Amino acid sequence: MNLDSRAMAPSTACVVEQLESDIIFGRLRPHQELVEDALMARFGAKRHIVRAAIQELAARRIVVKPRSKSARVKDFTSTEVEEIYYMRALLQREAARIMPLPSAPDALNALKEVHVRYVAAASVGADQDLIHKLNDEFHLRLFALCDNKMLCKAIAFYTEASNPIRSYGITDASWLRRAIAEHTAMIKAIEDQDRGALETLVVEHMQPSRQRWETMRAGA
Incomplete structure (x- = not known):
C-alpha cells in the first residue's frame, strides 16, 4: 500500500x-x-x-x-425499550434536579447557540444526519449544565442505546416543531430557574419518538 x-x-x-x-x-x-x-x-x-x-x-x-x-x-424488544426509557427518565430528571441554577452564562449561551443552529437546520430541511447531530449536541450541552461528569456519561450511554428508537420521526415536520418548542421551553425554564418545569420537560421530551416507534412496530 x-x-x-x-x-x-x-x-x-x-x-x-x-x-x-x-x-x-x-x-x-x-x-x-x-x-x-x-x-x-x-x-x-x-x-x-x-x-x-x-x-x-x-x-x-x-x-x-x-x-x-x-x-x-439489533432488534429491540418492547421490554428493552421500556427499560432503556426508564433509565433515561431517571437519569435526565436527576440531572435537572441537581443542575445549579442560575446556570453559568457562558455555558447557557453555548446551549442557545446550538439551539439556533438546530432551528436553522430544521427550517431549511437540512440533511437528517446534521439535524440528528445538532439535536444530540443540544442535549449534551443541556445535561452538562448539571456539573456531574459521571451522570452525563450515563445519560449519553442510554441516549446512544436508544438512537434507533428515538430517530423515528426525527425529520418529520410535526416532530421537529415539537422538539424546537420543547428545546425553547427548556432554555426558558433554566433562565427562569424553574426546576420543576425543567424536570418535567426533560422526561416528556423523550416520549414522542418512543410512541412513534411503538406505533410503527405495532403496525409492522
Whole structure:
C-alpha cells in the first residue's frame, strides 16, 4: 500500500459513524447481517478496521455479535425499550434536579447557540444526519449544565442505546416543531430557574419518538 492509499483508508471512527447513521435512519434494518467482506469492499477498509467498528457498535448496543456468527443489527424488544426509557427518565430528571441554577452564562449561551443552529437546520430541511447531530449536541450541552461528569456519561450511554428508537420521526415536520418548542421551553425554564418545569420537560421530551416507534412496530 502506498502513502496515498493509506491516507485515503477510512478510520474505525469513520466506519462507525456511517454504519450508525445507516442503522439509525433505517438504511440497515433490524436483523440485517453485517458481512465483514462486504463492509471491507464498501469502505475500502482492512478487516481489523471493520471488526473494530463492529465491536464499537456492539458496545453501543445497536449491533449484536453472537459468538462464531456474523454481527447483525439489533432488534429491540418492547421490554428493552421500556427499560432503556426508564433509565433515561431517571437519569435526565436527576440531572435537572441537581443542575445549579442560575446556570453559568457562558455555558447557557453555548446551549442557545446550538439551539439556533438546530432551528436553522430544521427550517431549511437540512440533511437528517446534521439535524440528528445538532439535536444530540443540544442535549449534551443541556445535561452538562448539571456539573456531574459521571451522570452525563450515563445519560449519553442510554441516549446512544436508544438512537434507533428515538430517530423515528426525527425529520418529520410535526416532530421537529415539537422538539424546537420543547428545546425553547427548556432554555426558558433554566433562565427562569424553574426546576420543576425543567424536570418535567426533560422526561416528556423523550416520549414522542418512543410512541412513534411503538406505533410503527405495532403496525409492522
